[in-house]
Amino acid sequence: MFRFEEPTWADKWFYYFQRAERILKEAEARRGQKPLNKPSRSQYISQHSFLNTEIRGGVGNDGSGKSFAGFSTNITYNEHPPCIVPFATLEKKFLDDLRLEIAHRGSYIMLRAVVNPNKYVSVTTVAEDENGEVELVQIYNQDDRRSPASIMPEGQVFIVKEPYFKTTSGGGTSIRVDHVSDIIFLDGEDERIPEKWRPRIKLLARRSLDWKDDGNRFYKGKQYFEAAQCYTKGLEIVEPGSASDIILLLNRAQAYLELGYNEKALADADKVLSYESLNQKALYRSALACYEGGDYESAKARLVKLLKEFPENKNAKDKLLRTFQRLREQRTGKYEFLKMRNEVKEWGDKRGKLDCAEYVGPVRVGDAGDKGRGLFATRDVKFGDLLLCSKAFNVCHKEAAGAKIEILFNLKAKKGQAGTHSQLVQELIQVLYHNPKKAKEFYKLDSGDYQRVRGGMVDGLPVVDSHLVMRIMLRNCFGCTRLSSVDDPLENLFREKSEVEKMIAEESPTGEAEGSGLWIMPSYINHSCWPNSIRSFLGDLLIVRAARDIPEGEEITLNYVESDFGVQKRQKSFFSGWGFNCKCTLCVIEAAEPQEVQDRRQELVEKALKFKVYLKQSVEKTNSGIAPMITLIKGIEATYFKPEFIHPRVRLLSPTNILQTFLVRAERPPDVFFLAKQALNGLGFKITTKGGKVVIERYGYMLYPVMNLFVHVITAGAMMGDLWTATLWRNAALKVYEVLAGEKESFFDVFGRALLQAGVPLD
Numbered sequence: 128m129f130r131f132e133e134p135t136w137a138d139k140w141f142y143y144f145q146r147a148e149r150i151l152k153e154a155e156a157r158r159g160q161k162p163l164n165k166p167s168r169s170q171y172i173s174q175h176s177f178l179n180t181e182i183r184g185g186v187g188n189d190g191s192g193k194s195f196a197g198f199s200t201n202i203t204y205n206e207h208p209p210c211i212v213p214f215a216t217l218e219k220k221f222l223d224d225l226r227l228e229i230a231h232r233g234s235y236i237m238l239r240a241v242v243n244p245n246k247y248v249s250v251t252t253v254a255e256d257e258n259g260e261v262e263l264v265q266i267y268n269q270d271d272r273r274s275p276a277s278i279m280p281e282g283q284v285f286i287v288k289e290p291y292f293k294t295t296s297g298g299g300t301s302i303r304v305d306h307v308s309d310i311i312f313l314d315g316e317d318e319r320i321p322e323k324w325r326p327r328i329k330l331l332a333r334r335s336l337d338w339k340d341d342g343n344r345f346y347k348g349k350q351y352f353e354a355a356q357c358y359t360k361g362l363e364i365v366e367p368g369s370a371s372d373i374i375l376l377l378n379r380a381q382a383y384l385e386l387g388y389n390e391k392a393l394a395d396a397d398k399v400l401s402y403e404s405l406n407q408k409a410l411y412r413s414a415l416a417c418y419e420g421g422d423y424e425s426a427k428a429r430l431v432k433l434l435k436e437f438p439e440n441k442n443a444k445d446k447l448l449r450t451f452q453r454l455r456e457q458r459t460g461k462y463e464f465l466k467m468r469n470e471v472k473e474w475g476d477k478r479g480k481l482d483c484a485e486y487v488g489p490v491r492v493g494d495a496g497d498k499g500r501g502l503f504a505t506r507d508v509k510f511g512d513l514l515l516c517s518k519a520f521n522v523c524h525k526e527a528a529g530a531k532i533e534i535l536f537n538l539k540a541k542k543g544q545a546g547t548h549s550q551l552v553q554e555l556i557q558v559l560y561h562n563p564k565k566a567k568e569f570y571k572l573d574s575g576d577y578q579r580v581r582g583g584m585v586d587g588l589p590v591v592d593s594h595l596v597m598r599i600m601l602r603n604c605f606g607c608t609r610l611s612s613v614d615d616p617l618e619n620l621f622r623e624k625s626e627v628e629k630m631i632a633e634e635s636p637t638g639e640a641e642g643s644g645l646w647i648m649p650s651y652i653n654h655s656c657w658p659n660s661i662r663s664f665l666g667d668l669l670i671v672r673a674a675r676d677i678p679e680g681e682e683i684t685l686n687y688v689e690s691d692f693g694v695q696k697r698q699k700s701f702f703s704g705w706g707f708n709c710k711c712t713l714c715v716i717e718a719a720e721p722q723e724v725q726d727r728r729q730e731l732v733e734k735a736l737k738f739k740v741y742l743k744q745s746v747e748k749t750n751s752g753i754a755p756m757i758t759l760i761k762g763i764e765a766t767y768f769k770p771e772f773i774h775p776r777v778r779l780l781s782p783t784n785i786l787q788t789f790l791v792r793a794e795r796p797p798d799v800f801f802l803a804k805q806a807l808n809g810l811g812f813k814i815t816t817k818g819g820k821v822v823i824e825r826y827g828y829m830l831y832p833v834m835n836l837f838v839h840v841i842t843a844g845a846m847m848g849d850l851w852t853a854t855l856w857r858n859a860a861l862k863v864y865e866v867l868a869g870e871k872e873s874f875f876d877v878f879g880r881a882l883l884q885a886g887v888p889l890d
């Protein structure tokens with residue numbers, strides 16, 4: 128019997144974007160016009176309460192129990208820069224004056240929310256102007272830690288500078304506020320509030336003490352933003368330098384510290400110190416602000432000063448000890464990696480941040496010719512040397528509760544990216560807005576051809592251009608995991624993928640939804656498909672180590688996409704993602720190969736990868752897969768003509784890993800041993816035994832699955848009774864592991880079980 132198939136998640140997704148694209152194209156044609164058939168006030172309000180059910184309802188869950196927030200359209204479709212002129216120079220407009228698809232330069236609009244807001248990607252409300260006309264208002268990039276109702280409660284009066292009026296992807300209209308600096312929230316006493324919207328009954332004048340008490344209540348309830356707002360209100364009415372001023376400043380500094388607004392916290396604490404240079408709390412909070420901002424020298428100076436006056440202050444003593452540790456890390460690059468790794472494992476579904484410093488090793492930023500800037504070695508570097516340990520400017524791990532796994536869809540590039548990228552942009556905007564000094568290093572990063580506006584501070588607030596932040600993020604962010612080395616590398620191999628995961632696998636270069644983050648110094652590293660360094664992640668730390676010996680002056684490179692693609696597909700992804708064509712040695716060699724050779728290799732690799740399904744099936748199936756896999760691997764090998772150290776057999780790695788798993792299951796250690804050694808040769812490694820040691824004379828192509836080859840040589844060697852060889856290889860593997868995982872301390876956590884089972888001694 129015929130029956131309708133439920134549309135798949137991917138179908139819905141595709142349909143949604145096709146429709147959105149059509150609507151937006153039609154909207155372009157109506158630029159400068161007045162909207163037709165606007166709904167009535169009551170229609171606006173009732174529509175508002177049903178908002179989002181259409182897009183959220185059917186697609187918000189992938190069946191795995193984890194929420195999947197859904198779509199987020201890339202805001203690059205119609206970029207309009209933020210307002211960079213003061214409010215006082217703008218002319219007032221009303222809703223009736225607004226024209227579609229235009230940012231109304233030189234104007235502002237005064238509005239009042241008539242409902243409580245919804246939250247989807249933006250905080251959305253319906254607001255009226257002084258003539259009683261209403262319109263939808265979508266406010267993007269606000270701090271997600273705040274509830275929408277605290278940002279825009281019903282009755283809130285606000286100004287939108289240079290309002291951008293547009294057609295929504297659902298076909299209606301809205302004022303869309305992308306830039307946090309374009310909206311000014313007005314409170315009850317602000318003189319700019321129109322007379323008719325002022326409270327009829329004047330509230331009794333509030334004292335600074337009332338604001339302090341309210342602030343303290345919010346603080347206790349962990350509502351730090353609201354607490355800071357109350358202290359600010361109190362500060363507006365106190366005598367500068369008075370006891371109340373000092374208390375309010377100290378309290379606000381503490382609330383700012385909780386929010387991560389370190390620069391503001393430091394400014395408040397320093398203000399107190401300008402009145403009372405030895406105020407204990409101010410010294411301590413200022414030191415904390417410096418510490419959190421990574422300025423350990425200043426933190427040390429402040430703590431030393433504090434302890435001179437107040438030697439019994441235990442918190443300050445503890446913090447000073449930690450500060451010394453941070454300074455040592457900064458100087459030497461020596462970290463307690465195992466402890467840090469265990470800490471990351473404990474994070475569970477909490478957001479985490481490691482208490483450690485950054486290390487900048489023998490590298491500097493320099494001119495990389497047509498690649499722009501790049502990172503270069505400042506001295507000769509050996510395989511495995513630590514080049515960088517960088518702390519995240521901001522990172523969103525997908526494991527943390529509240530992480531928003533969304534598809535950031537770029538309507539212009541027609542490209543979707545699954546992961547926490549849209550959350551990252553939103554959080555970056557907040558970091559930049561509240562830490563303008565720290566923002567400077569972010570703004571130096573590459574943003575492609577985006578025209579930057581020079582905004583600086585306007586109306587006392589930093590201008591943040593959301594489109595610029597998005598561009599910088601897309602060029603420089605890293606897809607990331609919390610740990611590069613998982614304790615059970617095979618745990619995911621047999622897990623059935625959900626529908627959403629399958630779709631994500633097709634859409635994302637790495638084949639899975641990712642966490643994402645931005646690290647400043649590593650952002651200067653250019654790409655090579657055969658790079659001389661490897662990055663790894665440990666919580667919010669990004670570690671870069673040398674993947675071969677690097678002479679002084681050589682450029683440091685990283686592989687942006689560890690893909691299993693042929694050269695043409697790789698080039699396409701570099702161009703659409705980062706706007707460049709790769710000219711690394713691997714690309715040059717592969718691009719010069721005859722098309723038939725490339726096609727043949729591709730066809731064989733695809734065939735081989737299909738054998739993965741055998742792994743989920745019976746052992747008999749596995750056995751029957753061995754012979755065809757060997758034929759395929761030989762076939763792939765035959766498509767390479769140059770020596771391995773010139774053209775590493777990278778595309779053999781996945782098929783080899785599948786065959787290895789077959790051979791392990793079939794309990795054929797000699798074959799496992801032979802195949803792993805052969806695969807390492809194929810990647811360009813030259814490994815010999817000399818003077819009772821396994822020596823890696825030449826390091827080949829490095830990526831994480833290479834570890835499996837080493838472990839297979841070791842375990843198979845041991846199972847064949849050659850414990851001596853196994854132990855020697857184990858020591859060599861440790862060095863390779865250090866580069867791939869960032870640290871060697873966790874090697875036995877990750878591979879210890881496999882080694883012990885094979886009878887390899889662990890020490």
Ligand SMILES: C[S@@+](CC[C@H](N)C(=O)[O-])C[C@H]1O[C@@H](n2cnc3c(N)ncnc32)[C@H](O)[C@@H]1O
Nearest residue numbers: 498499500573602603650651652653654705707
């Ligand atoms: C993460 S940034 C790297 C630093 C960048 N070169 C700069 O000047 O800030 C990525 C950008 O660098 C450039 N880039 C990176 N690798 C490249 C390569 N192999 N060839 C040409 N350009 C490259 C591209 O413009 C890319 O969008």
